[in-house]
Amino acid sequence: MTSAGRAVRIGNCSGFYGDRLAAAREMVEGGPIDVLTGDYLAELTMLILWKAKRKDPAAGYAKTFLTQVEQVLGTCLDRGIRIVSNAGGLNSAGLAAELAALAGRLGLHPRIAHVDGDDLIHRLDELQAAGHALAHLDTGRELAEAHVRPVSANAYLGGWGITEALRADADIVVTGRVTDASLAVGPAAWWHGWRPSDADIFDKIAGAMAAGHVIECGPQATGGNYAFFEEVTDRRYPGFPIAEIAADGSSIITKHEDTGGLVSPGTVTAQLLYEIAEPAYAGPDAVAHFDTLSLEQEGVHRVRIRGTRGSPPGDQLKVALNYEGGYRNTMTLVLTGTRIEEKAAWAVEQLTELLGGPDAFAEFDTRLLRFDKPDAPNNAEATAHLRVSVKDPDRRKVGRAFSNTVMELALGGYPGFHTTTPPSAESAFGVYWPTLVPAGEVEHRVTLPDGGVRVIPHSPVTAPSPAPGVPEPAAPPPPGATRRVPLGTIAGARSGDKGGNANVGVWTRTDDEYAWLRGYLTTARLRELIPEAAPLEIRRYELPNLRAVNFVIVGILGEGVASATRPDPQAKGLGEYLRSRLADVPESLLGS
Structure with missing residues (x-):
């Protein structure tokens, strides 16, 4: 790409399947960009797309992407803006064909490429026969031991297939399951002419991975879901983020002028911490060490990320499996007034009798959620909820047979009985199974605009992936008087899911606050502050x-x-819950 050495401007228009439809048009029309990207895939989304494809074999991709492309395709072609998205989901070839048909109806002629090879669903038996146990990353249990049949299995590919498609002059590139950051890595490598053999390639890719990770969730990088939301003075809907990635992999995170929200070191920090584990953020093209990068405000709504160090990737790729877990149902009982716990206990006792006991289901779960206040000023504030959830392979058990039985308490249960919904039917649910396969078992393919197919070599592995660092011992809190206040008074947090796990990243805005936080917020302390985490394994990283x-x-x-x-x-909301818990914070950190 003849970029004259300038940074490539990559704009995001989607953080999930169902995000703001107008974002693509707003990004294209709001100011200059070189590449329009959109992230549509999460672990749950793959299951949703499988259900769609089961009904219609021609489906399996994010249909909202077509609507967005229809709004901007002509402008993108006129301005030379490339479109790169993982909206292909389980059927990137099908999406490419639909895009071609859409363009034809518009009288346009874009060059379209698609990336696939990630789908391993029909190779699971073969892989296991070859000695790959497909063990669960958290439990170590082998897939064969679970006696389940996955319905989706997708390896996380890297960005070089996208790069190859753009080098073949594709106007639109759609992929299946690539890593979210690959949507930035691929275009950056194309724009700057990076090659896998470059001496400093892993540092460059790591920098692009950091930028891609920041913008992948759209306005979460520009003030959305931000803990210190009082800093967001422009309360209009946040503008979607842009990453200006330079030739050395450093970047500036920004947004279009005259859009809402905020881009600050805080908003970027929050997103860097979102849904990560150890600071060594692994990908198929490199490992990005998030504990090496630095942030600097370089202007209004402009934050530079620099210094990200990279190392070679491992020789295995992560694979996301999903299988059908059975059926579930939930009924929520409302409890009002006094003696809430006694009423809840009576309701559970009656329900277990009427339903045949908790062992009648594969899973029987009750949770008492307290919202009530003593001497409440209105009826609503005197209520609590008892959520009763059941799961079972037999849909009949958890369908109306369950919810109708709950309603039998209406005239024979605790005083004030009512529910938040009428009796409901069952719904199917899926189970996520993360695992690894050797990279050599996955063929990363790109179908170019001329119809040619190229196989993309996996990134060279010249060193083992680094082991997670051992956290330094926590320092004692500074001496002096303390005040008992919510932890969020000085600490921000962002939390999210990774399969069955949750991460909570907690940060502060000053060095003195951090010196206290790292000593105070130990694993033992987190167990106290989040009681439901107390019996679970907790991994801590600094x-x-x-x-x-x-x-x-x-x-x-x-x-x-x-x-x-x-x-x-x-x-x-787990991070915000943690911020609400009371902590003994030094007076010296709180000011007057």
């Missing part, structure tokens, strides 16, 4: 360059988002 501590709570979401019974199945 990122001093971001003034951050990151925790991974293993298994808090059960077997994954689709099967979780907790009220916040994606752990989106």
